[in-house]
Amino acid sequence: MTQGRPMRADARRNYERLLKVAAEAFAEHGENASLDDIAKRAGVGSGTLYRHFPTRQALLEAAYVDRIEALGARADELAEELAPGEALAEWLYELAVGTIQVRGMKALLGSAVTDGGAAALTVCGAVVKGAVARLVVAAQEAGALRGDVEPIEVLRLAHGVASAAELAGAGEKEIRRYLSLLGEGLRGAGG
């Protein structure tokens, strides 16, 4: 379902270069890095960029697919190493770190957890949703997570909390703190 004919050699070369340059550019300038500039830096015309990646979102996704898939794999790793509740917490932490520190991933993950729409069908969306679903269900079965929340809700809240941590200065300390506040809740005594 993917290839009719394999890509022409020059096309593949340009595709790879664009991906590499794009990852750098997004990391450096955030999700709004100039696309024409990316094309220029990759030594191709802007037409070539837009042919391979019709939208900014498409490029963003392609540039970070492997990172997202690593995150998906990491979920299984953590599920084996830690107790269900811990595994979920740690994974959400690593997700949040990526969201904030890898500039450009925020927009990508944000659109991946949106309600309906085309974005829901992307690879990144599927991988992340799958990973969180596994961890959430396990945590709920272990009684470490309230049973009346959907995986996607956990994902959205974590994304929101990551944004909050970002506003706070985005150190790893802030991320941990804000996630733990979400876990324990603001209500009640505590300090």
Next chain:
Amino acid sequence: MTQGRPMRADARRNYERLLKVAAEAFAEHGENASLDDIAKRAGVGSGTLYRHFPTRQALLEAAYVDRIEALGARADELAEELAPGEALAEWLYELAVGTIQVRGMKALLGSAVTDGGAAALTVCGAVVKGAVARLVVAAQEAGALRGDVEPIEVLRLAHGVASAAELAGAGEKEIRRYLSLLGEGLRGAGG
């Protein structure tokens, strides 16, 4: 400290018009509404717009100041009517509703709760921070809120959660639900 000489009549007229048109435009097209278009719709040149409001942020702030101040007043109202915990919860709810439903206010409030920087000095930032501080302290004294959180943290988390609710579709139901999840925490049993 505000006026050396009062504004010239035509300047004031243009200022008012711009504010009115800007509020409409931001509501209609979100925070990225075209500034030149706002100028055009207000019947002034773009130079005039930029002289009165040097940055998009400045215009955004000016356009929504009264709404923000209403929110500040609402905090005191709620503090009188309800128990401290309830008052805080309800205020955060109304804040979140504004954040999401009034397009353009999200960016404004977001920058208002950022760490340091110039944005911290704005009127909107001061009003909102003041309001939440009063409610948070009262709630903590009443034992309805854990004592080890700063007002600004509550504000940031609420903003993050509002973003999460927005991703979910932004109905009032979602906002209430996500805020209550934040209040009670995700840990433990529950459904």
Next chain:
DNA sequence: GCACCAAACGGAGACAGTCCCCGCTTACTG
């Protein structure tokens, strides 16, 4: 090797947005 052709390229150019600059207009003052 070579000729063919679809696939792929690339960059000019149309369009939209931001923001500054500076010659012109106009509200206030005496």
Next chain:
DNA sequence: CAGTAAGCGGGGACTGTCTCCGTTTGGTGC
């Protein structure tokens, strides 16, 4: 009613997006 500085406005430089189409090139059959 004249003088003047505050204020106006829109032209234009610049940056970014995205498309269109003439040109080039890699792969294939001979």
